[in-house]
Amino acid sequence: MSSTAPTTAADEFAHRATPMQKVQSSLHRYPWLSPLVVLALLLVIFGVLGLVLGVGDLENLFKPGTISLMLQQTVIIGTLAIAQTLVILTAGIDLSIGAIMVFAQMFMANLAVYTTASNVTFMAGQNPVLAVFIGLIVATLAGGLNGFLIVRFNLPPFIVTLGTLSIFTALTLILFKARTIQGKEMPDFMLLMSTKLEIGPLTFTLGLIVMLLLYVLFAYILRGTAWGTHVYAVGDDPAAAELSGINVKRVLFSVYVVAGVVIGIAAWITIGRTAAASPNVAPEINLETITAVVIGGTSLFGGRGRLLGTLLGTFIIIVLDFGLSLAGLDQAYRVLAIGVLVIAAVAVDQWIRKVKV
Amino acid sequence: MTTTSTTQPIVQAKDLNKSFGRVIGLADCNFELYPGEVIAVVGDNGAGKSTLIKCLSGALTPDSGEMHIDGEEVFFKSTNDSRAKGVETVYQTLAVAPVLDISENLYLGREIRKKGILGTVFRSLDKKRMRKEAMQSLNDLGVLTVQSITQSVETLSGGQRQAVAVARAGAFGSKVVILDEPTAALGVNESARVLKLIRDLRDRGMSIILISHNMPQVFDVADRIHVQRLGRRAAVVTPQSHQMNDVVSIMTGAMTVPEDQQQLTPVR
Numbered sequence: 001m002s003s004t005a006p007t008t009a010a011d012e013f014a015h016r017a018t019p020m021q022k023v024q025s026s027l028h029r030y031p032w033l034s035p036l037v038v039l040a041l042l043l044v045i046f047g048v049l050g051l052v053l054g055v056g057d058l059e060n061l062f063k064p065g066t067i068s069l070m071l072q073q074t075v076i077i078g079t080l081a082i083a084q085t086l087v088i089l090t091a092g093i094d095l096s097i098g099a100i101m102v103f104a105q106m107f108m109a110n111l112a113v114y115t116t117a118s119n120v121t122f123m124a125g126q127n128p129v130l131a132v133f134i135g136l137i138v139a140t141l142a143g144g145l146n147g148f149l150i151v152r153f154n155l156p157p158f159i160v161t162l163g164t165l166s167i168f169t170a171l172t173l174i175l176f177k178a179r180t181i182q183g184k185e186m187p188d189f190m191l192l193m194s195t196k197l198e199i200g201p202l203t204f205t206l207g208l209i210v211m212l213l214l215y216v217l218f219a220y221i222l223r224g225t226a227w228g229t230h231v232y233a234v235g236d237d238p239a240a241a242e243l244s245g246i247n248v249k250r251v252l253f254s255v256y257v258v259a260g261v262v263i264g265i266a267a268w269i270t271i272g273r274t275a276a277a278s279p280n281v282a283p284e285i286n287l288e289t290i291t292a293v294v295i296g297g298t299s300l301f302g303g304r305g306r307l308l309g310t311l312l313g314t315f316i317i318i319v320l321d322f323g324l325s326l327a328g329l330d331q332a333y334r335v336l337a338i339g340v341l342v343i344a345a346v347a348v349d350q351w352i353r354k355v356k357v
Numbered sequence: 358m359t360t361t362s363t364t365q366p367i368v369q370a371k372d373l374n375k376s377f378g379r380v381i382g383l384a385d386c387n388f389e390l391y392p393g394e395v396i397a398v399v400g401d402n403g404a405g406k407s408t409l410i411k412c413l414s415g416a417l418t419p420d421s422g423e424m425h426i427d428g429e430e431v432f433f434k435s436t437n438d439s440r441a442k443g444v445e446t447v448y449q450t451l452a453v454a455p456v457l458d459i460s461e462n463l464y465l466g467r468e469i470r471k472k473g474i475l476g477t478v479f480r481s482l483d484k485k486r487m488r489k490e491a492m493q494s495l496n497d498l499g500v501l502t503v504q505s506i507t508q509s510v511e512t513l514s515g516g517q518r519q520a521v522a523v524a525r526a527g528a529f530g531s532k533v534v535i536l537d538e539p540t541a542a543l544g545v546n547e548s549a550r551v552l553k554l555i556r557d558l559r560d561r562g563m564s565i566i567l568i569s570h571n572m573p574q575v576f577d578v579a580d581r582i583h584v585q586r587l588g589r590r591a592a593v594v595t596p597q598s599h600q601m602n603d604v605v606s607i608m609t610g611a612m613t614v615p616e617d618q619q620q621l622t623p624v625r
Contacts, residue, residue, distance in 0.1 A: 225480040226468035229461055233454040243452035245437055245466035303456045 027352050031297035032309035034348055038295070038341070039316050046323040056328035061319075064201035066326075070318050075193075075207045075273050076281075077288050078314040079266035081296075082218055083143075083259035084289040085310045089222075090235040090255050091302025092150070092157035097263055098285035099168035100142040104267035106172050108135030109181040109277030112190055117179040128189035136264035142168060143260020147253040165286070172279050183275030193272030207269040214262065219307045231255060236303025291338055292317055295345045299353070316341070364623055365428050367392045367564045368413060368444070368533055373422035375408050382408035383419065384588035390533065391623035395555060395565045397575040400585030401608050406568055407537075409585065413566070414446040414535050415439035427532070445526035446535040449542070453522055455511035460484070460491035462510050463525050494528040495520075497561075516547025520554060527558045534558060535566045540574060552578050572601045580624050584608055595620045 017025070027033050050058025060066050080097050087094040111131035114124040126134070142164070149160045172178075183191055193207035222228035233241040234251045242248045271277050282288075296313030298305025317338065324334045368390040375383040383405045390396050400406045411417040413424065415433030424431050426442045433439045436446065453462050464487045470476035471483045488506050495506070510518055519539055526534045536555065540548040548571075555578050559565055569575050575582060576596045584591045584607045592607050592614040599607075599614075606612035 224482055224484075226470070226482060227480070229457065229465065229468065229482070233457060233465055236454045236456045240452040240454050241465070243436065243446075243448055244454070244462075245440060303454070 024352060024354075027297075027348070030306075031299075031304060031352075032306045032312060033297070034345070035296045035309050035312035035316060039312055039319065042316065042319050042323065046319070046327075049327065057326045058323065061323055061326055065203075066322065068203040070315075070322050071202070071208055072205050072273065073321075074314050074318050075205070075211050075269050076266065076285065077292055077317060078311065079207075079211045079214060079269055080263065080285060081289045081292040081310045081314055082214055082307065083262040083266070084293050085296075085298055085305065085307055086218070086231065086255050086259050086262075087157065088235075088290075088293050088298055088300060089231050089302060089305055090252055091238075091300075092252075092255075093161065093290065093300070094146065094157065094256075094259060095161040095286055096142070096146060096164040096168060097161075097259070097289055098282060099165045099172070100139055100260065100263050101267045101270060101285070102279055102281060103142065103168040103172045104135045104139040104264050105271050105277045105281070106176045106181075106279060107138050108132050108267060109186060109190065109271065110176050111135070112187055113181050113185050115179060115181060115185075118176045120175050128187040132190065132268050135267055136261065139264030139267060140257060140260040143256045143258070143263060144253070146260075147256030150256065151249045151253045176279065178279050180276055180278040183271075186271070186277075190268075191272050191275060193269045194275060195272075205272065207272045210265065210269060214265065215307055215311050218262075222307060227251070227254070232303050234302075288317060291342055294349075295341050297345065297349070299349050300346065301349075301353075304349075304353075364391055366390060366425070367427055368566070369423075369425040370409070370413065371423045371425075373409070373412055373419045373424070375405075375412060375417060375419045381588050383412070383422075386422070386585075386589045388413070388583065388590065389621070390564050390566055391625075392532075392564050393559060393562050394580040394623055394625050395559050395567060395578055397567045397569060397579035397582045398585060399569065399572075399575060399582060399604060399608060400591075404585040404608070405588040406585050408588075410446075410535055410537060410566065410568055413439070414444060416446075440531075443532035444535065445529070445531040445533070447519075447522045447526045447537065447539055449538040453510050453518055453525075456509055458507045458509050459495070459513075459521055460488045460506045462521055463487070463491045463494065463528060465525075467529065491528075494524055497557075514547065516543050516550055519543060519547070519551050523551065523554050523558070527561070527563060531563070533564045533566065535568075537568045538570065539567070540569070540571060548574065572604065575604075576601060581620050586610060593619050593621055595624060 046058055046061055049055040050061055080101060083097055084094055108131050110118050110120055110124060111126040111134060112128040114121065118124070146160055146164055149155055150157050193205065193210065195206040197204045197206065197209065222231065230241070230246050230251045233244070233246060234248050238248050270281060274281055292313035293310050294300060295316055296305070296309030298309055320334055320337050324337065325331070366389040368388070370386065370388040373383045373386045386405060386409055388409060398406050398410065408417060412419045415436045415438045418434060426444065431442055454465060457465065469483045469487050471481045475481040492506050510521060513521065523536070523539065539551050543551060552574060555565055555567065567575070567579060579596060581593055581595055582604060583593050584604060586608060594604065594614060598618070598620065603612060607614060
């Protein structure tokens with residue numbers, strides 16, 4: 001065979017990367033880079049507007065009290081977004097995350113508190129520790145149901161979770177009759193996640209710390225264990241993963257079960273955060289988790305993304321939320337900004353996928 | 358030309374039958390692969406090449422007949438069964454995961470965990486060791502033109518990806534590597550590199566089944582050529598005993614080769 005002279009010339013040409021290509025390949029290697037840049041830009045813009053130009057109450061954004069509140073506010077979206085990241089990494093989507101979380105927290109509260117309004121009074125009045133534990137199991141089983149339907153009957157995750165979204169929303173109303181249980185009715189253990197901890201000038205809650213620990217734990221699981229590698233491989237190319245000897249169905253099923261566990265923990269954290277168990281706690285939560293994941297640089301086509309990006313995506317949503325309202329703008333602008341960011345994030349993802357190194 | 362040899366075939370199929378409804382894929386098909394040789398399987402479309410190979414790799418289960426690996430009778434129900442017996446298959450479709458890096462791909466499905474509590478309780482992967490050993494096996498095969506072992510596979514060319522897939526097949530103490538049209542999607546230079554890889558694998562003692570439509574490549578690399586026709590073995594010849602157009606004649610049925618002029622025993 002002839003020598004490789006033309007290939008070398010082509011190689012040389014390929015290595016003359018333009019600045020744009022360098023940006024592209026960096027984003028390709030580090031998917032969390034784009035949310036980091038967006039978050040930094042947001043903080044700079046809000047900083048200039050608030051501290052230099054004195055727009056609205058924006059200067060308050062940088063006070064320890066506001067920062068503490070913003071961090072505490074991330075717990076619901078942030079924790080659920082871990083579950084959503086796992087599912088989206090397998091090229092799936094989970095529309096039922098919010099509904100399962102609400103179902104699980106209502107389950108926990110109705111076990112721990114005796115209310116005449118529910119249809120499950122016969123099992124009320126449990127030990128709160130047992131109530132939380134059973135709630136966790138319920139959420140895990142609900143995740144397992146999603147996984148079972150997707151794997152066993154080869155149904156698209158979008159359709160399955162759209163169905164379970166309705167099912168669990170309805171079950172919440174049927175079993176617990178839409179009655180909000182207030183925090184003051186509940187035993188202390190139910191509200192454990194709202195315990196305040198002073199760290200320097202900031203005030204953390206136990207829920208926030210648990211969320212951050214979950215990020216560390218799942219970042220490790222995704223990058224440091226065989227299961228994590230298999231999640232990426234299955235999301236990237238299920239056929240190739242199967243031929244490599246990976247049991248694709250088992251991996252997929254386990255992802256939905258694990259997502260269920262995380263949703264269960266999020267339910268307990270939510271009771272602490274909102275000091276109540278309410279069926280209308282977070283009506284937008286599903287779209288917000290998907291938004292956090294997508295803004296965070298995880299590809300909706302699967303196999304690409306980092307958990308760190310999701311955490312940054314959650315921060316972006318919360319900072320936008322606080323910043324725009326402190327600037328005196330209507331809630332609608334925040335929704336508008338999120339919409340623009342989501343489309344931009346998906347466009348950037350498509351561009352990154354075409355990378356040539 | 359036929360020499361009696363006491364060598365036992367590493368892969369042997371006897372009277373395999375497989376039909377799909379009324380379509381006959383294999384009709385009393387025989388096949389032998391001896392240790393350390395490259396056997397090419399050629400045949401016209403519909404001759405049963407793929408069916409034979411799929412039976413050997415466990416992707417299909419034959420209706421009747423026997424298969425032996427190293428003299429031991431085997432019944433493959435899935436590709437994992439054949440892999441467990443040391444038979445690895447490299448698919449035409451480049452079965453690698455593009456977003457994972459080279460070492461992750463080499464070890465996909467058989468990752469190495471750290472020793473001690475980190476590995477058993479925390480399931481921690483020994484990435485350092487996997488990278489080192491992946492580098493070693495790519496070096497052994499002389500395919501290390503890649504910048505780094507942690508480069509994601511999607512940044513590699515088709516030939517480099519195929520090299521990763523072949524290295525993967527050869528890296529885990531496997532005895533037999535089945536290559537299904539490994540050069541079909543590749544350019545001239547890349548094909549040459551993959552053929553060299555096949556020779557290197559053979560020189561390291563591996564036995565190789567190569568399915569190909571490309572006659573020059575078959576004559577370049579094969580020790581023996583198994584010609585499949587109408588679901589059975591029409592002849593086994595060598596690049597020395599027959600010309601390319603002879604092989605084409607056997608494939609199409611225009612020529613038959615008496616058994617005493619065939620090469621049913623290993624040449625190496």
